[in-house]
Amino acid sequence: MKISVVIPAYNxxxxxxxxxxxxxxxxxxxxxxxxxxxxSSDDTLAVVKSLPGTIIYHKQDNRGPAAARxxxxxxxxxxxxxFLDADDQWTxxxxxxxxxxLARYPELHLIAGDMAEIGQDDTVLTASVLDxxxxxxxxxxxxxxxxxxxxxxxLAKNFIxxxxxxxxxxxxxxxxxxxxxxxxxxxxxLWARIAAYYPMTCLPEILMLRRLHxxxxxxxxxxxxxxxxxxxxxxxxxxxxxxxxxxxxxDRLVAxxxxxxxxxxxxxxDYKKTRWASLASLRVSLTTRxxxxxxxxxxxxxxxxxxxxxxxxGEVVSGLTKI
Numbered sequence: 001m002k003i004s005v006v007i008p009a010y011n012x013x014x015x016x017x018x019x020x021x022x023x024x025x026x027x028x029x030x031x032x033x034x035x036x037x038x039x040s041s042d043d044t045l046a047v048v049k050s051l052p053g054t055i056i057y058h059k060q061d062n063r064g065p066a067a068a069r070x071x072x073x074x075x076x077x078x079x080x081x082x083f084l085d086a087d088d089q090w091t092x093x094x095x096x097x098x099x100x101x102l103a104r105y106p107e108l109h110l111i112a113g114d115m116a117e118i119g120q121d122d123t124v125l126t127a128s129v130l131d132x133x134x135x136x137x138x139x140x141x142x143x144x145x146x147x148x149x150x151x152x153x154x155l156a157k158n159f160i161x162x163x164x165x166x167x168x169x170x171x172x173x174x175x176x177x178x179x180x181x182x183x184x185x186x187x188x189x190l191w192a193r194i195a196a197y198y199p200m201t202c203l204p205e206i207l208m209l210r211r212l213h214x215x216x217x218x219x220x221x222x223x224x225x226x227x228x229x230x231x232x233x234x235x236x237x238x239x240x241x242x243x244x245x246x247x248x249x250x251d252r253l254v255a256x257x258x259x260x261x262x263x264x265x266x267x268x269x270d271y272k273k274t275r276w277a278s279l280a281s282l283r284v285s286l287t288t289r290x291x292x293x294x295x296x297x298x299x300x301x302x303x304x305x306x307x308x309x310x311x312x313x314g315e316v317v318s319g320l321t322k323i
Contacts, residue, residue, distance in 0.1 A: 001099060002031040003080045003166070006072030008065045009035055012086035013043040015211060020051055022089035028096035031078045032056060035086075036068040044086075066178035066186045073172050082166045087211045090163075094207040098166045101144035101203060108146060109171045109198035110191070113164040113207035114139070120213045128206065135159055139204040146199035151239075152246040154195055155253070158188045164207040165191075171198055179234060184227040189234055196242035225264050229257040255285035262293040271297040271304075 005023050009016055016035070023033055033055045035048055039062030048057050060071060065085075073081055084090060098111045114136065117126035130136040135157065147153060154160070175193040178186050194200060235243065236250035243250050258281035265273040278294030281287055296304060 001080065002078035003082055003095060004072075004076035004078035004169070005030050005033045005082045005084060006069055006076065007033065007035045007084050007086050008038055008068035008072065009040060009044050009086040010038045010062065010065075010068075011040045011042045011044065013040075013047045015087035016044060017047050017051060018089055019084055019086050020048070020055065022091075023084065024051075024053055025092060026090065026095045027093050028099055030082070030095060032076070034058065034072045034075050036060065036072045036075075038062050038064065038068040064180065064183055066180045066182065070177045070180065073169065073177055076169055079169055080166055081169050081172060084163045084208070085210075087213065088163045089209045089211070091206055091208065094164070095166070097203060097205055097207065101201065102166075105144060105146060105199070105201065107199050108201055110160075110165060110167040110194055110200035111144075111203065112160040112166075112200070113203035113205055115161045115164055115208040115210050116206050117212055118209045120211065122209075125212060129161065129210075130159065130202075130204065133157060133159075136204055139202050142201065144201050144203055147195075147201055149246050150195040150200050151192055151242055152248060154188065154192050155235075155248065158191070159202050160187070160191045161208060161210065162187045163210065167194070176238075179230075182227050182230050182234070184224045185231045186227075189231045192231075192235055193239055196239040221264060225257070225261045229254065229261065232257045249285070251285040252287070255281045255287045255290065258284065259287050259290040259293065262290055262297075266293050266297060269301070269304075271301075 007016070007019060020033060023030060035055060035057050037044055037057065037059040039060065045057065048055055056075065058071060058075060069083060082095070101111055102108055114128050114130045116124055116128060119125050126132055128136055130139060171194060175190065177190070179189050182189055232253040236254055240250045258277050262274050262277035262281060265277060274293055274297035278290045278297065281290035282294065
């Protein structure tokens, strides 16, 4: 089974050796390792060159992780593709466990798994991210079987860490790979398009160690919310029918994402942008939240402040009555 591993890297000299070593030490060997340098200005290339084994290295102008992963997919010669960020690590039996599950369920097109979070000194900070989000028990019960209603479950909570994914290359090509116009949530958007048409699973075992440090990509809330709207619009465009078949309203998904943007601007007291986002949401589908934020943003600032103060007092009183 030929597996290509794609590593997007940007100024990753400090950690990429550990990432590549964790791949080279897999109990089930991979076919090739492909590093896509996304415009690094540090010693990433020198570190990669110093490592043993054959490593495919490709450098391009900085275009973001989605473009880097897509380039890696294009260069991959394996029938299966796996991903790992340059500052993370795989556990030793990661690929072996996924191949074993595939042998039991050959219809699978994507196999993901749980991950732990570690600090810069390798101290375990979160033993199980699935457990942290109260999802572990469900996947323990499934034990690698194809997930029922995977699309709906993904949109309720993205349970797929990109660095744990093993996916058929032909499936990635068929659905169009990562959406390079989306910078936050492009992984969820791709997994959702795959889940709409192909069987997938998520293993309860720890397959990856995600390193938390100051250089991790930080997500600005405003940008995240804006790209969430892009994600939902893309899913409405490409997989509307599967969404409806799993009981979801594509317009409602877009409207709720826009309502999140309205809520964000309302908290920042940017009432002009609140009204814009609320109106945009209501034009797609009627949501209570968008209606409330839009109407509230039309009030004088003094009235809004009074309402917030009364709400806060009400929450305090409510809390006291429960003591």
